[in-house]
Amino acid sequence: GESVGLHLPTLSVQEGDNSIINCAYSNSASDYFIWYKQESGKGPQFIIDIRSNMDKRQGQRVTVLLNKTVKHLSLQIAATQPGDSAVYFCAEGTGKLIFGQGTTLQVKP
């Protein structure tokens, strides 16, 4: 079946550094992807999305890169801040949403 997976369960970065969270997917027909952020005690919150006709999309301090050739996407967070500490999920949303396992981002002061 279709799957979405994250490469690392935990990522620890220094405050001010850039963070890169990776995700792989299995369905080559997938054409819509979303990144969610889940803070402790809260529901997942939309960060940014990208469609397969794009390779890159930028938001405020965040960039999503999509590599359809290797079925990989990444979320880059610039100048990581303590408030970025959370679990990050990638999701494939061409049909119903299919979520990856999540990567916990820890920001060290």
Add this chain to the structure above:
Amino acid sequence: EAQVTQNPRYLITVTGKKLTVTCSQNMNHEYMSWYRQDPGLGLRQIYYSMNVEVTDKGDVPEGYKVSRKEKRNFPLILESPSPNQTSLYFCASSFGQANTEAFFGQGTRLTVV
């Protein structure tokens, strides 16, 4: 403010005692769904609804029921809760099933003893 509201946020109950978790959205979304989140298993869809009076099973529907009598409300019903339904539950809504972001509620932490 656009939001999805779940109640209660926390619930401890005993095996077999029927319970309902309510979900309401104020964005006029047609699509609503319920997920459970368990360590190591991520978010798994329980049930979803494409519109009023239209509901369907997700990936893990056993032991759950839902109803969609109004567009804004999508309650999750556990007729006879069991300990394996101890989990963190999220309701979500969106304009459609696919190719659109979903908005999530704050979650309901359910413990069945």
